[in-house]
Amino acid sequence: MNILVCLSAVPDTTTKISFVDNDSKFNTAGVQFIINPYDELALTKALELTEANGGEVTIITVGDASVEPVMRKGLAIGAHKAIRVNTEALDGMHVAKCITSAIEGESFDMILTGRESIDYNGGQVAGILSEMLNMGLVNVVTSLTVEGNTITAVRDIDGGRETVSANMPCVISAQKELCEPRIPNMRGIMQARTKPLTVVEYSDSYAETKYTGYELPPAKQGVKLIDAENAGELIDLLRTEKKIL
Amino acid sequence: MVLVFVETEGTSLKKASQEALTYGADLASKLNTECSAIAIGSESGLENTGAYGASKLFAVSGAGLNEFTPEGYSEAIHQVASNNNASIVLISASYTGKSIAPKVAVKLSASLTTGVVAMPNTENGFSVRKTCFSNKAFSDVEVTGEKKVISIVPNSYEIKEFDQNAEVVSSDIDVSSFIKSKSVSIDKVQGKIPLTEAELVVSAGRGLKGPENWGMIEELADVLGAATACSKPVSDMDWRPHSEHVGQTGITIKPNLYIAAGISGAIQHLAGVSSSKVICVINTDPEAPFFKAADYGIVGDAFDVIPKLIARAKELKAS
Ligand SMILES: Cc1cc2nc3c(=O)[nH]c(=O)nc-3n(C[C@H](O)[C@H](O)[C@H](O)COP(=O)(O)OP(=O)(O)OC[C@H]3O[C@@H](n4cnc5c(N)ncnc54)[C@H](O)[C@@H]3O)c2cc1C
Ligand SMILES: Nc1ncnc2c1ncn2[C@@H]1O[C@H](COP(=O)(O)O)[C@@H](O)[C@H]1O
Numbered sequence: 001m002n003i004l005v006c007l008s009a010v011p012d013t014t015t016k017i018s019f020v021d022n023d024s025k026f027n028t029a030g031v032q033f034i035i036n037p038y039d040e041l042a043l044t045k046a047l048e049l050t051e052a053n054g055g056e057v058t059i060i061t062v063g064d065a066s067v068e069p070v071m072r073k074g075l076a077i078g079a080h081k082a083i084r085v086n087t088e089a090l091d092g093m094h095v096a097k098c099i100t101s102a103i104e105g106e107s108f109d110m111i112l113t114g115r116e117s118i119d120y121n122g123g124q125v126a127g128i129l130s131e132m133l134n135m136g137l138v139n140v141v142t143s144l145t146v147e148g149n150t151i152t153a154v155r156d157i158d159g160g161r162e163t164v165s166a167n168m169p170c171v172i173s174a175q176k177e178l179c180e181p182r183i184p185n186m187r188g189i190m191q192a193r194t195k196p197l198t199v200v201e202y203s204d205s206y207a208e209t210k211y212t213g214y215e216l217p218p219a220k221q222g223v224k225l226i227d228a229e230n231a232g233e234l235i236d237l238l239r240t241e242k243k244i245l
Numbered sequence: 246m247v248l249v250f251v252e253t254e255g256t257s258l259k260k261a262s263q264e265a266l267t268y269g270a271d272l273a274s275k276l277n278t279e280c281s282a283i284a285i286g287s288e289s290g291l292e293n294t295g296a297y298g299a300s301k302l303f304a305v306s307g308a309g310l311n312e313f314t315p316e317g318y319s320e321a322i323h324q325v326a327s328n329n330n331a332s333i334v335l336i337s338a339s340y341t342g343k344s345i346a347p348k349v350a351v352k353l354s355a356s357l358t359t360g361v362v363a364m365p366n367t368e369n370g371f372s373v374r375k376t377c378f379s380n381k382a383f384s385d386v387e388v389t390g391e392k393k394v395i396s397i398v399p400n401s402y403e404i405k406e407f408d409q410n411a412e413v414v415s416s417d418i419d420v421s422s423f424i425k426s427k428s429v430s431i432d433k434v435q436g437k438i439p440l441t442e443a444e445l446v447v448s449a450g451r452g453l454k455g456p457e458n459w460g461m462i463e464e465l466a467d468v469l470g471a472a473t474a475c476s477k478p479v480s481d482m483d484w485r486p487h488s489e490h491v492g493q494t495g496i497t498i499k500p501n502l503y504i505a506a507g508i509s510g511a512i513q514h515l516a517g518v519s520s521s522k523v524i525c526v527i528n529t530d531p532e533a534p535f536f537k538a539a540d541y542g543i544v545g546d547a548f549d550v551i552p553k554l555i556a557r558a559k560e561l562k563a564s
Contacts, residue, residue, distance in 0.1 A: 013493055013513050017381040026378075037494055092347065092357060118379045118493060122359050123338075127315070127347025136425030137315045139344040142487075152429065156488075157340050158259075158441070160433035166426035176494050177487055208356035208390035212372065215383045217519060223526070223536050228545025232557030234525060237541065239561070242523050244445070244501045245469065 001055035001146070002106075003046040005079065006099060006113040006125060008089075009033045009063060009070035013118065019214045026119075026214065033070050038114025040077075040181040042174040046112050047078045047182070049146055055109075056080045062089040062098045068197065075192035076184035082197040090207035092124030098202045099125075100132050109168045110151070115140045115175045126173035136170035142177040247273040247280045248331035249299065250322055252341060253290030260442050261337040261399040263297045268364065268402045269335045270298025275367060278332070282411065283325050285318055286310045295411035297404065302411040303329075309421035313341060316423040319348035324418055326353055331392075338396045339441075346396040356390030362401040379493045379516040399441055400499045440489065443472035445502045446521070448491065450476035450514075452507020452528065452547055456484035461551045462506065468558040474498065474518075476508050492517035504554075506547040510535025527551070 011017070012032040020027045035043070046057045059074045061067050062085040071082050085098040111133075116123035123139075130137035142161070143154040152165045156175055184192070226234050238245045249269035251262035258266070266282060273280035282299035284291050286306050294302045303325045309317045322345065326334050334349055336342040338359065350357035360375040362383065370387055376398060377384045440446065447466040453459065459473075466473045473489055480490035491498055493516035503521035507528065508514060515538055518524070526539040527550050536542045543550050 011378070013379075013516075015378075016512075017378045019382075092359075093350070120377055121375075121379060123343050124347045124357055124359055127344060128351055128357075130315070131319075131348045131351035137344065137348070138426060139315065140340060155340075157431070157433075159437075159439040160431065160488075162431045163429040164426050165429050170425070176490070208388060209358055210387045210389070211384050212387050213385045214377070215385075216381070217383065220524075220538055220540065223539045223542040226541060226543050228543050228550055231527075231543055231545065231550040231553035232560075234541055234543065235554055235557040235561060238502065238523070238525075242502075242540075244523060245558075245561075 001050055001053050001109045003050060003055065003057050004103060004108040004111045005039065005043045005046050005057060005059045005074075006111065006129075007039045007043065007059045007061045007071065007074050008036045008114070008117045009061065009067040010036045010117055010119045013037070017216065023214050024212065033067070035070055035073060036114050036117050037181075038116065038118075038174045038176070041176070041178045042112035042114055042172075043074055043077055043079060044179045044182045045144060045174060046110075048179060049110075049144075053146060058083060058108075060085065060099055060102060062087065062095045064088060071197060072192050073184060075195045075197070076188040077182050078188060079195075081195055084197060084199050085202050086199050087202050087205065090205060091209045092122045092128055093209075094205070094207045095125055096128040096132055097204065099129065101202050102200045107169070111135070111169070111171045113171065113173045115173045126171050130171040133169075133171070136166040138164050138166055138170065139173045140175045141172050142175050144172060144178060246278055246329055246331045247276070247333045247335060248322070248326050248329070249280065249282050249335045250337070250342065250345070251282045251284050251291075251294060252337075252339065253284065253287045255290065257290045258294065258297065259337075259339070260404070261339055263404045264399065264402045265335050265337040265397050266294065266297035266299055267405045268397055270405075270407060271364060272333065272335075275364070281329070281331075283322055285321050295409045296406050298407045299411040300409065302413045304413055304415045305418055306415075307417040308419040309424050310418070312428045314424050314426050314428075315344040315348055316425050317420040319345040319352060320420040320423045321418050322349050323352040325416075333392070334394045336394065336396045338398050342396055346394055350394040353392050353394065355392035355394045356388045357394045358386055358388055359396040361395050361397050364402075380497055380520055381516055398499070434488065438470075438472040440472045440474055440491070440496055440498060443498070444500050445469050445471035446474050446498060446500045447471045447504045447506075448474035448476070448508065448518075449479070449506045449547070450508030451478050453479075458548070459485065461548075461555065465504070465551055465555050465558070468555055468562060471502070471504075476514055505535060506551060508535060509533050510538060
């Protein structure tokens with residue numbers, strides 16, 4: 001199996017978000033970047049599948065050179081090779097165009113992405129890729145098995161779960177529970193240094209959506225404390241003060 | 246025209262679809278155009294699309310549309326949108342919507358914006374507000390494409406009722422040649438309020454010590470008519486089903502009320518719940534970070550406080 005995993009580098013989940021330049025840019029000062037948690041699951045699942053069925057895992061990231069340490073971590077976890085598309089990721093459409101251009105001429109049995117990136121929360125790339133590449137799509141997947149040319153996946157639906165089957169090639173987006181993420185070991189980290197990381201260019205920086213400004217949610221007024229002895233008062237306040245019960 | 250994809254649940258429109266329709270009707274009147282709805286495959290629950298703002302309802306069925314597939318649904322929406330010159334397609338960010346919005350956008354060569362939480366600003370171009378950084382911030386996005394696909398976060402727009410009927414336009418579309426996947430089985434949690442649609446949510450964390458103690462959480466949720474949620478470690482340890490896990494890596498919710506008992510309020514947890522209108526926190530530790538994000542706080546033992554809340558809620562219900 002030849003699997004492509006789309007890996008995005010995102011701020012560590014504990015990051016306190018702030019903005020600079022008149023709230024027009026995310027403040028990256030002191031921020032540690034990690035593999036998007038869902039992409040970590042996508043990568044681990046891809047490795048499990050190739051270990052069981054043979055094949056290779058390629059990771060691809062759209063971003064400037066600053067994303068390479070995150071990509072090296074992907075190689076240390078076990079990906080065989082990496083492609084970096086050397087341009088700033090502008091939006092989901094742009095990322096998908098960068099990826100399809102970079103893999104032109106190659107054939108993958110499966111493309112795995114995360115369900116969404118935890119920075120821009122688009123949930124876009126998997127669906128766009130499936131359409132551009134004319135592949136099947138199973139979104140938000142919590143379990144995935146492969147038999148011959150057919151995949152069986154369990155995906156989240158509103159109020160439950162659905163089991164779906166599809167033929168390869170297909171695009172799958174990873175949701176929590178898909179697998180236990182792997183942590184790189186010493187050997188992996190050593191090997192990652194010499195694994196191939198190819199840099200390709202993509203010069204078209206056309207995008208129809210542009211982030212113009214950011215805002216933090218309004219701060220809370222401050223907490224109103226209720227004595228535990230009279231805890232029931234909370235219910236009254238929710239009725240009278242907030243009128244939500 | 247603004248075209249809104251709607252879904253039904255049982256015999257009525259899903260709440261998220263009612264919101265999307267109201268949003269669509271308001272947007273259409275802002276842009277001096279019409280708002281239409283599109284429903285696929287469903288037969289009941291569509292009578293009142295007009296009441297939520299649609300002047301027309303495209304009821305589409307046909308080969309390949311008997312069950313949901315991303316390919317079949319997105320193709321049907323694409324065809325209706327193209328044939329009727331829709332400039333904006335609105336899709337609620339349900340799991341179904343998330344699977345089709347990107348595909349519809351590619352098919353229509355439209356700009357795609359997801360996670361939208363407010364009416365666009367059309368004074369100077371077209372700018373929409375969306376969530377980003379897992380609800381730790383909002384961003385304004387300028388959308389320049391002539392056609393636009395917009396996906397709206399549930400619970401971000403207030404439902405209004407309109408005094409009109411939608412003209413129903415039924416059509417038969419064969420999308421079978423597009424389909425690439427097949428539904429094998431569906432497993433729905435019965436009789437529970439889906440967390441993403443719930444207006445009231447009662448949630449608990451590791452402070453509850455073990456799964457055997459969730460009886461009181463369910464009872465409180467029951468008397469209030471609320472859904473239940475939990476923190477990540479609780480679902481990781483299988484004390485509660487994964488579907489209840491809220492936060493950065495779980496479900497994002499924005500109910501009117503979020504009651505959290507025995508949850509510390511880690512930044513990753515807050516990411517999923519901080520847009521709730523009113524937050525109540527019950528924790529033994531007065532230094533728990535959650536109190537900083539709370540509207541009401543009770544410093545106390547959940548095992549003592551929750552029964553008091555249940556008792557008072559029952560009292561008021563009976564009176
Ligand atoms: C990549 C990543 C993603 C994550 N994503 C999520 C996510 O999506 N959602 C999420 O929830 N977490 C997430 N986490 C975990 C998060 O960092 C916290 O560890 C987690 O939220 C803590 O859960 P908790 O509050 O239930 O438990 P704890 O932190 O153990 O807190 C228990 C709380 O209960 C209180 N308590 C104890 N006994 C009582 C009692 N009798 N009555 C009342 N209060 C009591 C304690 O004072 C304490 O504040 C993530 C972490 C990482 C690294
Ligand atoms: N810059 C990027 N480079 C490579 N893959 C990406 C990039 N951004 C997003 N992705 C992939 O697309 C998924 C969904 O991202 P998004 O559509 O931004 O929520 C992520 O989980 C990644 O798998």
